[in-house]
Amino acid sequence: MNYKAPRGTVDVLPTESGKWLKLERILRTIADNYNVKEMRTPIFEHTELFNRAVGDTTDVVTKEMYSFNDKKGRSITLRPEGTAGIARAYVENKMYAWPEKLTKVYYMGPMFRYERPQSGRQRQFHQFGVEMLGVESPYVDVECMLMALTVVKALDIKDVTLHINSLGDDASREAYRTALKDHFRPHLHELCEDCNDRFEKNPLRILDCKVDHEHPSMASAPKTIDYLSEGAKAHFDKVCQLLDELDVDYVIDTNLVRGLDYYSHTVFELISEDPKLGAGSTVGGGGRYNGLVEEVGGPATPGVGFAFGMERLMLAMDDDMTDDAGIDAYIMPLGDEAKDYAMQLITVLRAHGFCCDMDFVGRGLKGQFKSSDRFHAQYALIIGEDEVKNEIVQVRDNETKEQEAVKVEELIAYLDHKMGV
Incomplete structure (x- = not known):
């Protein structure tokens, strides 16, 4: 029998590992500059963590997770993303009681999603992510965006635009949820089965549908930014003001909702027109998730973060950005x-x-x-x-x-x- 790597996985050969080492070194240096410390969590967690934290209406949970029962019948899942594990560890280790109120951590390592393999997107892939927990402030949102932009600049990735939006607070989301249901109700018979399932559970997920994304109702759907509460609007306005004062170019993208259920308030993506990635490709993104820590059993704790797929960064990096300096x-x-x-x-x-x-x-x-x-x-x-x-x-x-x-x-x-x- 000829053994081959499982579909959706790749071998990093010695001729290629230098570029990985260079990327990892750059990311760790940036983290040091922002006083963000490394945190390492298990590669597998109890399945319920991702059901609760990521959301049981997301494609990640319903279609893409690698889950199995261990020898005692407990459902275990290979981590599909990094934030849920960080939140679980934050609660379990009582990091919310640490003397410094804002905790800034990063992670780097393999993630697993069962999806169609393509260039820069495998079933075992790698993420670099940052989480900033403990302080609800537009200043921290901007700190997060600046760090993400620093990564892009350090890797010399061309033609990248920062897209931002706000999903608002709980009151904003409830008002928007009602407006979305009123909008999509007359079109349900024209939409796919997933959209119909999401209609009651989480209508926001309809906007992420890959099947019906060209349906006319998607383009005419209500915008989150029009349903922000007074407090949520003030938060988002301050984010925009800070970016303006820092001369950071950005686009307010009202179609941006991100793919995971835990987001609230500011969300953002870095979108590249680099032909190596494909026009309009997302390099990385993130946002605020004020209810996540509470959802996994901790005290009410605001948080904001972002993640990059490292294979995507590798595609965008110059081919000569290796760590092969030779031997002495x-x-x-x-x-x-x-x-x-x-x-x-x-x-x-x-x-x-x-x-x-x-x-x-x-x-x-x-x-x-x-x-x-x-x-x-x-x-x-x-x-x-x-x-x-x-x-x-x-x-x-x-x-x-x-x-x-x-x-x-x-x-x-x-x-x-x-x-x-």
Whole structure:
């Protein structure tokens, strides 16, 4: 039998992992700059968490989750997104009692959704996400958007526009829910089965329908922004004011509702026209979710966050944005005695912080020089019988092609000097 990776999963090969490492390093650096700390939650959770937190009317819960029963019959789900697990951990670990009221965390890792695989969208995919919990403020909403925009800028992703909208508070959502039902009721017989199911449970989800998105009733549907309460409108107006004062370009997109049930107030997406992603593609997005922590058993706690699909970011990144800077030295032994000596030498070099490799095959100089070039080695260290006998190493600078003999006891200091350590 020929074994293959399951559909919707991909192998990251050594030739590609450098780009992943570069992306991860950039994201972690940005998080440090915003004083956002890493948080790691389990890859699987109890299924009920996602039913409650994400919403049992969403496509994620009803169609896309990888769920199974464990050996004791408990329903377990591979996480389809990161926010619900963060909220659960926030409550379970009583992080709401920490002395600093605003808790800012990020996560990075694999997620799982059963959907049709396509470029930049797999069944096992990776997300970088940020959650800011504990403070309800338009300033925190804008802090979140600025961090998301910083990611886009750092990766040099072109032609990205910030789209924002407001879903309002509970009162706003109730008024909007009533207006949506009044609007769609005459058209239910023309809409798909999912839309009819969502009509009673959560009519807002009708606007996310992939089947009927071209139906005329979608374009003429009421807009959330027209049903905001006084408090919700003031919150959204302040968000817009702050963005204006910071000279951040944005578009108020009244069709933006996001795909998960826990959102309230500000929602946003970063939409790119980069042809590598496809015109109008969403790079990342998020919004405010003031009721989520309470929904999973905690105290009333406001929150706001965003997430990027890392495969999407990889597609948008320049192909030359890799982390393959090469190695410091490639050790080239000639003969068995030299190979024994090389093994000792490479161990000492690594202990002093040098990135090294050596020939383990026993090839001639020509083959070893080819490996040195492939590894982008800064120096080639050549060891033959004479070098072992005289306790020296021939050090060749692969850029200048200059070569000189260096005593073994002076090699560390020599390389440190040459490399400016």
